[in-house]
Amino acid sequence: MPDRVVKIPGPDHPITIEPNAHRVVVRLGDKVIADTTRALTLREANYPAVHYIPRGDVDMAALKRTEHSTYCPFKGDASYFSIPSGGERSANAIWTYEAPYDAVAQIKAYLAFYPDRVDAIEEL
Numbered sequence: 001m002p003d004r005v006v007k008i009p010g011p012d013h014p015i016t017i018e019p020n021a022h023r024v025v026v027r028l029g030d031k032v033i034a035d036t037t038r039a040l041t042l043r044e045a046n047y048p049a050v051h052y053i054p055r056g057d058v059d060m061a062a063l064k065r066t067e068h069s070t071y072c073p074f075k076g077d078a079s080y081f082s083i084p085s086g087g088e089r090s091a092n093a094i095w096t097y098e099a100p101y102d103a104v105a106q107i108k109a110y111l112a113f114y115p116d117r118v119d120a121i122e123e124l
Contacts, residue, residue: 013074015044017052017106022123024051026058026113028086033118034058040106044074051121052110055096068092075107076100086117093117 020041026034036057043049063081070078075097083090096111
């Protein structure tokens with residue numbers, strides 16, 4: 001896990017990425033979808049902080065890649081996964097930057113979860 005805070009310059013849209021000192025657990029129903037002590041926390045402008053979890057700490061068998069994609073001018077192209085067991089509510093519940101811009105390269109191979117598309121994202 002990276003051991004340093006990365007600050008992206010830009011007074012209008014600051015981004016920081018830092019290791020999360022807590023265990024982060026993502027649950028959907030009674031199933032643990034992710035459990036890690038290696039999460040990164042990304043803070044971007046005025047948005048809520050987002051926990052990025054290494055793929056190795058996510059139950060990838062519970063996910064299904066979708067065709068959905070989005071573009072962020074600060075991070076790059078995002079790909080998405082759904083959690084089929086969550087039904088429509090969990091469609092495109094997870095995003096990832098598989099080829100992020102160099103300034104945020106730390107989040108490559110990490111996944112982030114929409115809090116309203118899972119039952120819990122806990123910091124323990």
